[in-house]
Amino acid sequence: MSTKLLLLLALVKVVPLAAQQPSDWKKGAVCYEVFVRSFYDSDGDGIGDLNGLTQKLDYINGLGVRCVWLMPIMSSPSYHGYDATDYYRVKPDYGTNADFKRFVTAAHQRGIRVLIDMVLNHASNEHPFFEDALLKPDSPYRDWFRFSATDPGTKGPWGQQVWHRSPVRDEYYYGVFWSGMPDLNYTTPAVREEAKRVARFWLEEMNVDGFRLDAVPYLVEEGDKLSGSPGTHAFLHEYEDYLRTVKPDAFTVGEVWDSVGSMLPYYPNQLDDYFAFAASDAIVDAVRNGSAKSLLPNFLRLQHEQPQDRWSPFLRNHDQTRTLTALGGDVTRARLAVTLLLTLPGFPFLYYGEEIGMTGDKPDPRLRTPMQWNRTPAAGFTRGHIAWEPLQADSFTANVEVEDADSTSLLNLHRRLIRLRSGNSALGSGLLIPLSASNDAVAAYVRRDGNRTVLVVANLGSAPAARVTVTSQDSVLPPGRYALKSLLGAVSGDVPMLSVGTGGRIRNYAPMRSLGRGESFVFEIGNNSK
Ligand SMILES: [Ca+2]
Ligand SMILES: [Ca+2]
Numbered sequence: 001m002s003t004k005l006l007l008l009l010a011l012v013k014v015v016p017l018a019a020q021q022p023s024d025w026k027k028g029a030v031c032y033e034v035f036v037r038s039f040y041d042s043d044g045d046g047i048g049d050l051n052g053l054t055q056k057l058d059y060i061n062g063l064g065v066r067c068v069w070l071m072p073i074m075s076s077p078s079y080h081g082y083d084a085t086d087y088y089r090v091k092p093d094y095g096t097n098a099d100f101k102r103f104v105t106a107a108h109q110r111g112i113r114v115l116i117d118m119v120l121n122h123a124s125n126e127h128p129f130f131e132d133a134l135l136k137p138d139s140p141y142r143d144w145f146r147f148s149a150t151d152p153g154t155k156g157p158w159g160q161q162v163w164h165r166s167p168v169r170d171e172y173y174y175g176v177f178w179s180g181m182p183d184l185n186y187t188t189p190a191v192r193e194e195a196k197r198v199a200r201f202w203l204e205e206m207n208v209d210g211f212r213l214d215a216v217p218y219l220v221e222e223g224d225k226l227s228g229s230p231g232t233h234a235f236l237h238e239y240e241d242y243l244r245t246v247k248p249d250a251f252t253v254g255e256v257w258d259s260v261g262s263m264l265p266y267y268p269n270q271l272d273d274y275f276a277f278a279a280s281d282a283i284v285d286a287v288r289n290g291s292a293k294s295l296l297p298n299f300l301r302l303q304h305e306q307p308q309d310r311w312s313p314f315l316r317n318h319d320q321t322r323t324l325t326a327l328g329g330d331v332t333r334a335r336l337a338v339t340l341l342l343t344l345p346g347f348p349f350l351y352y353g354e355e356i357g358m359t360g361d362k363p364d365p366r367l368r369t370p371m372q373w374n375r376t377p378a379a380g381f382t383r384g385h386i387a388w389e390p391l392q393a394d395s396f397t398a399n400v401e402v403e404d405a406d407s408t409s410l411l412n413l414h415r416r417l418i419r420l421r422s423g424n425s426a427l428g429s430g431l432l433i434p435l436s437a438s439n440d441a442v443a444a445y446v447r448r449d450g451n452r453t454v455l456v457v458a459n460l461g462s463a464p465a466a467r468v469t470v471t472s473q474d475s476v477l478p479p480g481r482y483a484l485k486s487l488l489g490a491v492s493g494d495v496p497m498l499s500v501g502t503g504g505r506i507r508n509y510a511p512m513r514s515l516g517r518g519e520s521f522v523f524e525i526g527n528n529s530k
Pocket of ligand 1: 093
């Protein structure tokens, strides 16, 4: 490519996806999880759909996210879609395969990558292959599932029933989650090949950029090893290798809902990335408990073990009580939580509606309620009268329209933080260096890469914290005096210069006279002014 053309490309506002280095795009990026059914209904039937999602792409782009993960969009009898009946066809409620392709094209035009949920572990009990296997003992699909002539009676990984009685004859089949979701048998070569064929279809024909893989620890059962078996790891490795041959920069993120220690066996050569559940819980817990003590250990361990673009923190996903509800409706705490999430390392994910402080608690449909767009009875989600699931009660006050107009809103804080992260290499990919604060309620850390250094200080406590000082155990910066500049709005009063002594340590530095309740600061540490 000529230098002239390179220069031209650099000047184009949106860098075409193909021109980006395969792994570069995750640096400083945020990915947005969307439940299509609840995002925007384009035709008034009360169900969100792909055309509606396409119509709202400018909103998503305006958040500054560079990637979306769509919860299941394949044909399925359930509202959530985690039980497919056809892996090659979009759920008719959501539209057609052509609608999906138009969505992907429109997302790519905005530089937004598209990941879709891929549910490999199980199909629906209404999937034609399972129905065939259930009905006919000589079905070619018998060994695509796991049948047993007698009830093995064994329980699942969390003590649940996993062997379900066939409704047709005296036998049992295996389903780790539910009788409506029979597990596919990945020891059968044809099942592994089919999983690859499905992946190829979505990568090539539908042009997606990758997958979020559901429930990966449960893929292969080996004796009484129902989770994290050697066969599961081997299959993930095989699957990822296959994706590389189809689309070298395809991206995969897996759900391993477990501790950091239990995530680590899924590296280095299986999926690209996994959700960091334990690190995510640490953020919400720290903010809820008003204590910074257990905030950083999981992040530091992950940082030590794996590159930052290979683990993904978040606040909440579609299976969990929404952040604002978990924080007792306290918006100040919700602001702290997202400030921590988007200034800590990793490749963060954001669940739709969290940016406007949507609320919701179990049962599951209440965690996935329609997006609140404006102050109308259906919150602008549908022009029909009835949404598929009732809105949350606060849709008149917590919605995009209201928060858009308020520069101090949670929504605008999200936009600022997402942009800050993408534009500041220290926040995007810098090393996390923990600081100890003189007050346990205060979180303090530095992010630093080769060029830039950022200091984050946040009071998680329920009272103001006066004269808080921060200290580093290790070398943070070359010795000298540094000026601090706030990256998140104006700061009242002067911020004292930071003196870094020999050894590069920060010692008893007090950036502010007092930190108000819920107050946080993100400072750029300027050039050495010595
Ligand atoms: Ca619709
Ligand atoms: Ca399985």
